[in-house]
Amino acid sequence: MPWPLILIEGEEASGKTYSAAEFSASKRIGQMYWIDLAEGSADEYAAIPGADYVIIEHDGTYRDILEQIEAVHDAAREAAAAGEPPVVLTIDSVSALWRLLTNWTQERARRTKKNAKALAEDPDSAVDIPMNLWNDAVERWQRIMHLLQTLPGIAIVLARGKQVSAVDDFGNPVTGRKEWKVSGHKDLGFDVTVWVRFLRDEDPQIIKARSLKLRVEKRRPLRVPDFTIETLVFESLGCSTASAPRVMPALAGDRVQPWLQRVAACATVDELSALWRATKPDESGLTRGEATTVQTAISARHTEITTPERDFTDAVSDDPAARLRAAAEREKGGEAA
Numbered sequence: 017m018p019w020p021l022i023l024i025e026g027e028e029a030s031g032k033t034y035s036a037a038e039f040s041a042s043k044r045i046g047q048m049y050w051i052d053l054a055e056g057s058a059d060e061y062a063a064i065p066g067a068d069y070v071i072i073e074h075d076g077t078y079r080d081i082l083e084q085i086e087a088v089h090d091a092a093r094e095a096a097a098a099g100e101p102p103v104v105l106t107i108d109s110v111s112a113l114w115r116l117l118t119n120w121t122q123e124r125a126r127r128t129k130k131n132a133k134a135l136a137e138d139p140d141s142a143v144d145i146p147m148n149l150w151n152d153a154v155e156r157w158q159r160i161m162h163l164l165q166t167l168p169g170i171a172i173v174l175a176r177g178k179q180v181s182a183v184d185d186f187g188n189p190v191t192g193r194k195e196w197k198v199s200g201h202k203d204l205g206f207d208v209t210v211w212v213r214f215l216r217d218e219d220p221q222i223i224k225a226r227s228l229k230l231r232v233e234k235r236r237p238l239r240v241p242d243f244t245i246e247t248l249v250f251e252s253l254g255c256s257t258a259s260a261p262r263v264m265p266a267l268a269g270d271r272v273q274p275w276l277q278r279v280a281a282c283a284t285v286d287e288l289s290a291l292w293r294a295t296k297p298d299e300s301g302l303t304r305g306e307a308t309t310v311q312t313a314i315s316a317r318h319t320e321i322t323t324p325e326r327d328f329t330d331a332v333s334d335d336p337a338a339r340l341r342a343a344a345e346r347e348k349g350g351e352a353a
Contacts (some may be wrong), residue, residue: 017227017254018262019102021164021207022245023209025177026214032174034064035214036106039245041066049088051081054112055174069106078116078156085163092169101257103169111176111199113160115154124149124295135178140222154201161207170249171219175200177213213237222248229254271302275310279317288314288321301338 024032041050041064048069052058058071062288074080074091085105092103107113113172125145134141138330164171175198182193196213198204203210211224221237222230230252232238240248249255266274275295282288292314294300295307 017231017256017259018209019167019170019255019259020209020249020253021167021171021173022248023173023175023198023204023208023211024214024245025107025175025200025212027178027216028176030214031220032214033061033108035189035220035243035245036108036172036174037061037064037067037069039104040069040106042246044101044246044250046095046103046107047091048104051084051105053081053107053109053116055108057108069104075195078120081113082156082163083159085160089163089167092167096168096260099257102259103167104165104172105167106172107164107174109174109176109199110204111174114157117156120148121145121153124152143333147226157201162264162266164288165207166211166261166264170255172245173204173208175204210253214246219243225253227253270306272306272309275300275302275306276313279310279313282314282317283321285318285321288318 019310024035026032036050039045040050050058050069050071051074052071058069061067062069062071069164074084085107088103088105092105095101095103122143122145125143126135131143135143155297164173177196177198179194180197181189182195184190191249205224208224209226210222210230213221213223215221219241220243221239222232223237225232225238230238275291278291279288282291292311295302295314297304297322300307
């Protein structure tokens with residue numbers, strides 16, 4: 017059984033965060049890392065008896081959050097290679113992550129020419145969000161989900177869930193009908209291995225489990241009175257020290273895109289040189305045209321690395337009139353001496 021990606025969602029004060037912090041005390045796991053996104057509970061829940069996790073600091077930006085998750089991914093891979101107990105990553109919450117991406121999309125939409133003009137005429141006018149901007153947000157979401165799905169350890173994501181008024185295909189409320197809503201991207205339930213719901217006045221419910229050992233009937237959530245994440249992972253799912261991450265290669269529309277991402281990640285000339293040599297069609301499997309595209313990107317990246325940013329004095333020195341004025345000042349200074 018591969019290590020799971022566990023979604024724990026539900027009402028406020030229902031025990032979601034507590035259950036994750038409690039799991040950090042388990043003797044069957046290695047280091048737990050905790051990324052707190054706009055929830056502010058990590059420090060407080062460290063007081064739970066036996067709780068032991070490292071709170072990862074970040075600056076609130078998507079880039080920094082992504083890099084921190086990548087670092088945990090690397091740490092988990094090293095621990096797995098050394099035969100150590102599984103690393104655990106807890107994110108509280110992915111609802112805040114999706115809200116971050118949604119706000120980013122809305123702000124970008126406000127800056128488009130069409131919306132900027134409409135807002136200048138009427139600050140309260142509706143903002144039209146183009147589909148390409150939503151696609152960018154989804155791509156960022158999926159990058160993090162892929163890291164969590166392939167983590168060589170256990171990933172736990174917390175989210176907010178509640179009952180809301182049902183809506184029709186046009187977004188209009190349906191009178192007298194309620195539905196459960198998880199705050200996050202719509203595919204969150206598909207992406208996770210196990211989906212657990214916490215309610216304030218009821219026992220925890222397992223909504224979904226991608227497992228042959230733990231069966232959840234359709235429309236019949238499995239109620240677990242004494243639920244713990246440790247029991248779920250090591251007893252119900254059957255994970256053990258022999259478990260491994262899911263094998264899930266990142267999907268790409270063509271063979272060039274992954275190479276371009278590697279080019280963008282290069283920070284030194286030596287890394288670029290090694291990547292250039294690896295693009296040979298016989299070794300890389302790229303066609304001659306694809307290899308040329310990647311090599312062009314490598315050349316552009318090489319220029320970025322080797323050409324320092326020009327400051328204001330550089331700009332002045334390229335201005336012929338400025339050079340003449342500077343020469344005149346030097347000559348004048350010499351005469352005064």
